[in-house]
Amino acid sequence: MFESVDFEEPWRKVHEWPMSLAWLSASAITLAVTATLPVPTRVGVATSLACLSFAAWRAAQAWVRSQARGRAVEKTRKEFVTPQELISKQKPGLLWLGKGFAWTDIEARKMHALIGKGLAKTFGKEFITDGAHWLHGLSSEDDVYADLGLLEGHTLIVGSTGVGKTRLFDLLIAQAIARGEPVIIIDPKGDHGLASNALKVCEALGQPERFVYFHPAHPERSACIDPLRNWNRKTELASRIAALIPSETGADPFTAFGWKVLNDIVNGLIATGQRPNLVQLRRYIEGGPDDLLLKALRMHFKTKVPDWESRSSSFVKQFKGNQLLAYIAFYKEIVIHEAQSVDLDGLISTYEHNREHFQKMVASLIPILSMLTSDPLTELLSPDFEVGHDKLVTDMARIIRADKVMYVGLDSLADATVGSAIGSILLADLTAVAGDRYNYGIDSIKPINVFVDEAAEVINNPTIQLLNKGRGAGFRMTIATQTFADFASRLGDENKARQVLANTNNKIALRVQDAETQKYIADGIPKIKARSMMIRYGHNVDSNIHDAYSASYQEQATEEEADLIPPAILSELPPLHYFARLSGGLTIKGRLPILHAQAARKRRV
Known part of the structure; x- marks a missing residue:
């Protein structure tokens, strides 16, 4: 019952202004009556001050409510800050x-x-x-x-x-x-x-x-x-670029194959002491990993296989001077049993893959590398400047x-x-x-x-x-x-x-x-809980009793979820x-x- 009486419409008219004016008028009238009629001065002044205090109270309420309405009506303006x-x-x-x-x-x-x-x-x-x-x-x-x-x-x-x-x-x-x-x-x-x-x-x-x-x-x-400069595991570099390949699931054969090729080339570059960048990846994917594989094989033989040059000479003769094929055969037949390299295994696998099928499988990868290495991105994303350049590289x-x-x-x-x-x-x-x-x-x-x-x-x-x-x-x-x-x-x-x-x-x-x-x-x-007030009016005239009339007025405060x-x-x-x-x-x-x-x-x- 208390809540229904306590309800107040926040957007009603500001009735407090007329009420304040009325109290102010009452204060002035009281003073005038005190001055002109035989009314005790103390009583008149006290009554006038009481009316004035009520006027001030109502004026304060009116000011607060008017300010609230004024803020709602006023449009906010653009402000600038330095x-x-x-x-x-x-x-x-x-x-x-x-x-x-x-x-x-x-x-x-x-x-x-x-x-x-x-x-x-x-x-x-x-x-x-x-x-x-x-x-x-x-x-x-x-x-x-x-x-x-x-x-x-x-x-x-x-x-x-x-x-x-x-x-x-x-x-x-x-x-x-x-x-x-x-x-x-x-x-x-x-x-x-x-x-x-x-x-x-x-x-x-x-x-x-x-x-x-x-x-x-x-x-x-x-x-x-x-x-491509920052990485913890070499596989991250391949994943970083493979994530750009258009794919509905991210696990289709084209994405998986693209990742393998990228990873094999990244491993080859690192094995030969080169820092992978986008330009090198594009070069070896578009042109084939032949040169990279040859460098990687030589590097591996130098560090892991004693007397490798003389031991591989027979393979070079067998393949009529084709060093790449000779070294691959030497690795598969001899070296793999002494000093196998998983990185070389993957790079050889990429090299020996059917060329026509290879091109089809990397068809979605090549455009991405092309986009990231076309001018002016060649230098911007794959910086490789001479010592003493003035370009900021970071x-x-x-x-x-x-x-x-x-x-x-x-x-x-x-x-x-x-x-x-x-x-x-x-x-x-x-x-x-x-x-x-x-x-x-x-x-x-x-x-x-x-x-x-x-x-x-x-x-x-x-x-x-x-x-x-x-x-x-x-x-x-x-x-x-x-x-x-x-x-x-x-x-x-x-x-x-x-x-x-x-x-x-x-x-x-x-x-x-x-x-x-x-x-x-x-x-x-x-x-x-949003509160609202419902007001109902009703009236009724009884047709059986002459001049009988009834009326009703009802206020109902309701709360609904909002x-x-x-x-x-x-x-x-x-x-x-x-x-x-x-x-x-x-x-x-x-x-x-x-x-x-x-x-x-x-x-x-």
Whole structure:
């Protein structure tokens, strides 16, 4: 019974203003009566002050309610922040997420009440434009901070095109740079603003040398990255490239055969003292491993077989000077019993495979290697310069050890296939670095921040492993996408797509139009009880009794289960507005400023 009486409609008219005015008038009238009529002065003044206090009390209530309505009606404007201002907002152990407030059942009930009452009815039709700005007016905003430790669970950002995913990246990246941590940015679109802002933050800190730039469209100022430099086991290199072969299951015969050929050639290169790179792999797969096998056999004979030259001379005569065939026969008949090499066995097997069948089986591998070794990628991804060159050559392990800030633009708008292949192999290289740190210990307590925009274009199985096990190696992954269906389309398996989602404990949703994505965000949040008031009027005239009439009035407060964040409301968010559901259960409604070097001139527009 108490709850039904205690119910208050949060969006009713502000009746407190007229009530305050009435009390104020009563105070003035009381003073006037006291001055003109024979009323005791003390009584009159005391009564007037009492009326004045009630007027002030009602005015305070009216002000609070008017402010709440005013926040809902006022449209939020774009705000800008400079790198210096953003750096100054940092607090130890905390991450700044713009302006906003904790979204609780209090704000959610106000939202449901307003939706039930009707936006147009409450504020007018002209109010409903350019997104649901009123959501941000349901509470007073302030700087929003989140515990940095929450980022260890990885973060997923979803939002349609042009709603602020990249601008959110700007804020997160800038703060990671300011903390002095290694930062790796993989940007399929090649957004100039994202790279520029990262560089400006480094400059604002007085550390421009930390910034490393990679972009296939700008080879003249791009650093060179060797994606095959880091590995723990030789088989990783073959797996890294075989993962790029188009496959529905990842276990079809073409992928398996491609992996074997890659592994055999990698073993041959290492056996001959050469460092594998993409150019060499392409050379020996397209042209055949003849030269490599000959070098590997000679190297093995020199180190393992005494007096091998004289012992193999008879085989050379037998094959009429064809050293490769002679050495293969010598190995199979003599050496294999004395000093067998598994690496040589595999390379010989690849060499002796039927050429026509070999070409068919590697038909899907050759285009991938061609893409990754065509100009200008020949030098950018397979650097092999003479001593004294002035080109920056690096790899993911070096970037991490030196606390660098690396921006990788993939130029996917110009060539999506090549861009995807570059991003995928670099992420596989990162996974290898994570494995090395995981297996052999972490030499630095600093976390590694990896940001992947439009992640569905580059995500692969190694990336899933990085999400799954990277936390133990100090990796903090932040990935952005437009819809969850993009992951399933890229990976070809809905279960793998769910693995990606399950490995991100923090979800940040900007405006989302895809219904499935909306539902996924909302379903992961507990429900609330939304309260509403039902009012019933009734009257009745008894036809049997002359002039008999009865009437009734009933108020009923009800509570129904409702979403803390209704799925459809995500499609109404204005640009740069977001809902965040963080690990541990904290939900935030916030809005983002735009990182801009000239923010002082254009504070608000």
